[in-house]
Amino acid sequence: MIFTKEESQSNRYDMERSGILHTRVGDLMTPFFMPDATRASVRGLTNQQLKSVGIHPMVVNTYHLMLQPGQQFLHDHGGVHNLMQWDGPLLSDSGGYQVYSLIHKNKELGKITEQGAHFRSVIDGSKHILTPQKAIEIQFAIGSDMMIVLDDPRPPDAPRQEHEAAVQRTVRWAQECRDYFDNQCLQRGLSQHDRPLLFAVVQGGPYVQLRQKCAAQLAKIGFDGYGFGGRHIDSDGNFMEQIIRETAAAIPDDAPRFALGIGTPHDIVRCYRAGWDMFDCVIPSREGRHGRIFTWSQAPKGNAIIKSKDASDFYDTINISNAKFVKDFTPLDSFCKCYACKTYTKSYIRHLFHVGEPLGAQMASLHNLHFYTTLMEHLSNTK
RNA sequence: GGGUCGAUGGCAGAGUGGUCAAUUGCUCCUGGCUGUAAACCAGGCGACUUCGGUCUACGGCGGUUCGAAUCCGUCUCGGCCCA
Numbered sequence: 010m011i012f013t014k015e016e017s018q019s020n021r022y023d024m025e026r027s028g029i030l031h032t033r034v035g036d037l038m039t040p041f042f043m044p045d046a047t048r049a050s051v052r053g054l055t056n057q058q059l060k061s062v063g064i065h066p067m068v069v070n071t072y073h074l075m076l077q078p079g080q081q082f083l084h085d086h087g088g089v090h091n092l093m094q095w096d097g098p099l100l101s102d103s104g105g106y107q108v109y110s111l112i113h114k115n116k117e118l119g120k121i122t123e124q125g126a127h128f129r130s131v132i133d134g135s136k137h138i139l140t141p142q143k144a145i146e147i148q149f150a151i152g153s154d155m156m157i158v159l160d161d162p163r164p165p166d167a168p169r170q171e172h173e174a175a176v177q178r179t180v181r182w183a184q185e186c187r188d189y190f191d192n193q194c195l196q197r198g199l200s201q202h203d204r205p206l207l208f209a210v211v212q213g214g215p216y217v218q219l220r221q222k223c224a225a226q227l228a229k230i231g232f233d234g235y236g237f238g239g240r241h242i243d244s245d246g247n248f249m250e251q252i253i254r255e256t257a258a259a260i261p262d263d264a265p266r267f268a269l270g271i272g273t274p275h276d277i278v279r280c281y282r283a284g285w286d287m288f289d290c291v292i293p294s295r296e297g298r299h300g301r302i303f304t305w306s307q308a309p310k311g312n313a314i315i316k317s318k319d320a321s322d323f324y325d326t327i328n329i330s331n332a333k334f335v336k337d338f339t340p341l342d343s344f345c346k347c348y349a350c351k352t353y354t355k356s357y358i359r360h361l362f363h364v365g366e367p368l369g370a371q372m373a374s375l376h377n378l379h380f381y382t383t384l385m386e387h388l389s390n391t392k
Numbered sequence: 393g394g395g396u397c398g399a400u401g402g403c404a405g406a407g408u409g410g411u412c413a414a415u416u417g418c419u420c421c422u423g424g425c426u427g428u429a430a431a432c433c434a435g436g437c438g439a440c441u442u443c444g445g446u447c448u449a450c451g452g453c454g455g456u457u458c459g460a461a462u463c464c465g466u467c468u469c470g471g472c473c474c475a
Contacts, residue, residue: 047428068427106427114429131429157427210427242426270427277426291428298431299424332421362431363420370431 011206011233012039012265024257024284025315027389030234030265032098032154033203034090035065039265039286040388042277042381043068043100044294048077049093051294053371054378056095062347062375063382065097066155068289071147072104072139076130080150088152100289101153103144105160105210105238106270113164121161123178141185149193153205157236157269158186160210166244172214176223179238180230183209187230206233208267214239217255224259234265237285241271248279257284274303274384275321278314281388288385293377298370300330300362303380304342311387324380329373334359341372347379348372 014028030037044051044059047070051059069089086092089099108126111118119128125140144159159182161175187207194204209232213219227235237256242248260266267287268280277288304325307313314323329341340350341358349372361369
């Protein structure tokens with residue numbers, strides 16, 4: 010049993026659930042949030058700091074790690090756990106999203122064919138190809154505990170035909186990944202308990218039917234978990250509520266559901282209500298590094314968050330570099346117990362941002378991650 | 393005391409008769425970031441505005457000119473050189 014779903018509690022939204030995800034390096038209570046340690050580091054934070062704010066799993070990236078330091082290096086160093094000295098679960102993203110987002114920004118950087126994703130390194134311009142097999146192979150070198158199949162995300166406003174083709178390709182690549190993965194587990198002598206988990210990704214853009222078709226075909230192949238692929242907001246920035254909900258419903262009930270790259274606290278709560286269990290996002294670290302701080306609008310309580318009508322009135326954001334904080338000697342967030350809030354004032358952290366001292370960005374990231382983990386805790390024990 | 397060069401928006405520093413409310417950089421202000429090409433990117437930065445303009449500005453005062461940050465006189469302040 011990979012995912013143990015707990016009985017849903019009464020007085021909660023229809024799709025909410027909680028459970029335990031069993032990985033080879035430990036169990037994870039759902040819902041949970043993973044920060045992105047794209048290049049084997051959550052920018053600016055030490056493992057100790059991450060643990061101090063309740064981070065257990067994190068996400069590393071196949072695309073970035075295959076370019077630097079490269080597969081051989083990862084292999085030689087015994088994987089990323091060893092490299093970065095992280096003993097919590099590691100999830101590795103396949104790199105499909107990078108290829109998509111890079112190609113989408115600049116066609117010179119690559120193209121998608123049936124074979125895989127062809128791209129030029131953004132580091133030195135060298136040519137690379139990421140095939141389904143290659144993606145899994147590198148993830149083995151990474152030594153990740155949760156792997157993601159190579160998928161083919163498309164912008165939400167792409168024509169339906171394009172989404173149809175992307176779904177077909179995603180399913181076919183998922184099958185190739187599955188086959189290669191199974192073969193590797195066999196060759197490496199990995200038992201059910203020792204092997205990493207393998208997640209597939211549901212594509213289909215804004216089309217419910219395509220999402221359902223994709224989910225059904227992936228489920229037929231069979232994976233340990235399923236992700237929501239592509240973007241969850243339309244080209245106007247609106248949260249695609251129905252697609253999120255219907256896609257979750259189309260995924261086997263006893264499998265964990267991973268909302269890739271989501272999101273703001275608001276979006277996470279909405280996705281949780283719609284039946285999603287796992288989240289990762291750059292927002293808390295990146296926005297923290299850029300000076301945006303998440304704050305509780307009142308003492309955090311699960312009930313208040315769950316019952317909040319629009320799922321966003323339980324928090325606010327501030328831009329710590331704003332002039333109004335020059336003489337603000339209160340902590341970033343008066344309800345927070347993270348090191349940054351226990352130790353420093355807004356005034357000081359603003360000062361650090363203004364003079365470009367990295368400690369400011371570090372404290373802001375630390376606080377935001379604590380905000381996220383606290384949010385997840387309160388979602389899972391709605392008290 | 394004599395000579396000489398200079399004084400431009402928060403700072404540095406362009407401009408040297410109209411196209412100048414004034415290039416550029418920095419500072420400053422405000423946004424944006426959703427499976428991280430992001431310690432990044434974008435916008436703003438004299439006042440007022442019915443958004444078409446109007447007014448006040450390039451050390452002070454006074455001239456020349458249709459028109460001056462730009463030319464002339466003078467004063468103030470500063471750098472350098474000579475006594």
